[in-house]
Amino acid sequence: MIGLSLAVKLASAGIEVVVLEQAARAGTGISARNSGVIHAGIYYPEGSLKSRLCAKGNALLYAFCREYAVPFRRIGKWVVATRSEETPALRAIEAHAKKAGVTSLSFHDGAAVRAAEPAVQAVAGLWSPTTGILDVAAYISALEARFSDLGGVLVSHTAVTAVGQAGAGDLWVEAGGMRLGATIVVNAAGLGAQAVARATEGLASRFIPELHLSKGSYFSYRGRSPFRHLIYPVPEPGGLGVHATIDLAGDLRFGPDVEAVSEPDYRVDQSKSEIFAEQILRYYPGLDRQRLSPDFAGVRPRLAPSNDLSDFAVSGPTAHGVDGLYNLFGCDSPGLTSSLALAEWLASAMILPK
Ligand SMILES: Cc1cc2nc3c(=O)[nH]c(=O)nc-3n(C[C@H](O)[C@H](O)[C@H](O)COP(=O)(O)OP(=O)(O)OC[C@H]3O[C@@H](n4cnc5c(N)ncnc54)[C@H](O)[C@@H]3O)c2cc1C
Incomplete structure (x- = not known):
């Protein structure tokens, strides 16, 4: 591309x-x-x-x-702090983004996040209106x-x-x-x-x-999406955290995670579903583990082990x-x-x- x-x-x-x-x-x-x-x-x-x-x-x-005429949706995204200790990280992202010229972010308390996304558990959130999805x-x-x-x-x-x-x-x-x-x-x-x-x-x-190959696996979530926007946790070392992405068909998937690999490998390890569930439960307590299933994986061509x-x-x-x-x-x-x-x-x- x-x-x-x-x-x-x-x-x-x-x-x-x-x-x-x-x-x-x-x-x-x-x-x-x-x-x-x-x-x-x-x-x-x-x-x-x-x-x-x-x-x-x-x-x-x-x-x-x-x-x-490429299909797209400016769907917006929430980056959420699930514990008060994560709130300074949200403030830091907001300040960092402003310095980079992204002035559209806004900081909200947990009640505002819940009003927009009732299924999400958060003490605070950053709203990014210019994030979107495309085909x-x-x-x-x-x-x-x-x-x-x-x-x-x-x-x-x-x-x-x-x-x-x-x-x-x-x-x-x-x-x-x-x-x-x-x-x-x-x-x-x-x-x-x-x-x-x-x-x-x-x-x-x-x-x-x-070249440092970094694999990212996804799990799909069967049934209707509980979210209306993209939901991201506070970033983790090496990646953006296991986040929730909705595609243009309205289907929800979680991921990608971050895994160093020596060769491109596109299999999704079913046994990761427990680790995914643990991470998702932090911001989505209503998760039904039975609805998670291995979807696909991609491989990032990084130049350093850390994102x-x-x-x-x-x-x-x-x-x-x-x-x-x-x-x-x-x-x-x-x-x-x-x-x-x-x-x-x-x-x-x-x-x-x-
Ligand atoms: C898990 C994951 C999630 C991501 N999510 C996002 C996202 O949400 N938003 C975002 O902005 N970016 C995202 N990215 C990054 C984005 O997908 C990549 O940056 C982008 O697709 C890279 O495009 P490319 O053209 O460099 O690589 P490619 O699409 O791989 O194109 C390179 C092409 O070169 C060809 N090629 C290789 N070797 C040769 C050769 N010797 N001779 C001829 N052809 C050759 C290949 O076949 C391939 O078609 C993500 C990446 C990954 C892995």
Whole structure:
């Protein structure tokens, strides 16, 4: 999705763009296994790319959804403190978000949270009105259609196996048994970005950050959702906490959790349901454990074991010295929300001024 967003941006600037995709279709990687939440941009470290691009991406994504008829809902989210000891953390999130330019948050007492969400147990809550949900598959289809309208070409079933320098500032890409020439190569291969970078001739290994895979599992909740908005606990180390997300069909799921893995693994361990239940019960005492069932899992391409320390990383020629080459690493959450802002920034600040 991030590669496609950038491809649309570059094609709309009149550049001839080819997207090489190893899978049968675009958007079947990380982009197919996430919460589908349009984040407001309230948690990320000050000055980080995530902080800068999420808030901007939020507005761009809503505008794109409206323009290209991608289904979405600005459903809003509550971040809730379930014990008074957590209230300072909520206040800290509010202050942090304001500094990052997200001024739409409001702090409420437990009674106000209960009035909005009677099933939620909370002593206080932060209301984020700009958080929403979208149909991710429809977003990817809309990007593909836009790219095609702009004359872009997407070649599926074509894995990039090597990249190298052809001289005079040109590059070559080996993919699907072909060797293609290019003046700009952007490696936006998600979980495969480090592998593509390692297969790039002339790129020193110190410019390839270590990949930390972080699995997130979800449990679905059968029946009618007890919530009208997204419900998040106060964040935990490494993730946003097991939260409640409603999709556009009105179905509720809980997750994702945070689990370090050595290989992508998309099975959901049924035995986790007890741990999920414990965490959910803190803010939803009416939980019926029988209605929880394993749903799906996604894998985050982090650059550090902890969420707080893992930012998006973009490295271009001024950093690594390979003319025309841009590598994108660590595009985990909020990569969906930030996708259009990341593409805009990358194109206008790094690639097009060349
Ligand atoms: C559990 C989870 C929950 C998340 N929730 C949210 C959320 O609610 N909101 C949000 O904003 N973000 C969320 N994210 C983050 C978001 O999903 C990602 O940031 C985004 O999808 C990353 O897109 P991408 O294009 O970088 O990766 P991908 O979608 O994986 O795209 C990379 C593509 O490269 C292809 N590829 C790989 N290697 C090669 C190769 N050698 N040659 C050719 N093609 C190759 C892959 O097949 C893939 O299609 C979540 C992520 C996870 C894991």
